[in-house]
Amino acid sequence: MTGIANILVILVVVGFxxxxxxxxxxxxxxxxFWLLPLILCALGLSDKHLIDPAHQAAAIGLLAxxxxxVLAMGSVxxxxxRIWRASDGSVWTKGTVATVAAWAGMIVVRIGxxxxxxxxxxxxxAQALYLTIGALLLVRGAVVNWRARGLDAAPHTLSAVG
Incomplete structure (x- = not known):
């Protein structure tokens, strides 16, 4: 993909x-929850130049x-x-102020x-960014799903977790 197309894809995914x-x-x-992250990871891994051949050791270290x-940040x-079960038994989520802080932190770390x-x-x-965003979303989705499944054992009340 071209540079402009990569930027547009990244902005659309982040906005979404x-x-x-x-x-x-x-x-x-x-x-x-794993479908979009796996697509992003596949896009990232499809680049033949994911690892800079001129600086192979540094590129591998930086990517690793x-x-x-991002795996740690996705978990955080x-x-x-916030996750809660409504009176009808459905599970709901909503980002908090801490979610906004986590987004800001992730952006700062990526820039760093x-x-x-x-x-x-x-x-x-840009494919390295696809790979890391995919990994981030995969871990985040797994943590949220794991936490939401933990509500299955709870009674069907308006309880909140997190």
């Missing part, structure tokens, strides 16, 4: 995910470090979401990682 996070919505714990950071992000890569003269493709 952010808008869904900050409003109350009913979730289905059986839904395919990015993945570790999943815990910032990009700056580190630039300082090391490592070419960073």
């Amino acid at each position: 995910v952010a808008s869904r996070q900050l409003r109350a919505r009913k979730i289905d714990t059986e839904r395919r 470090g990015s993945l570790v950071v 992000w999943g815990w910032t979401v 990682l990009y700056g580190l890569g630039s300082a090391l003269h490592v070419h960073q493709s």
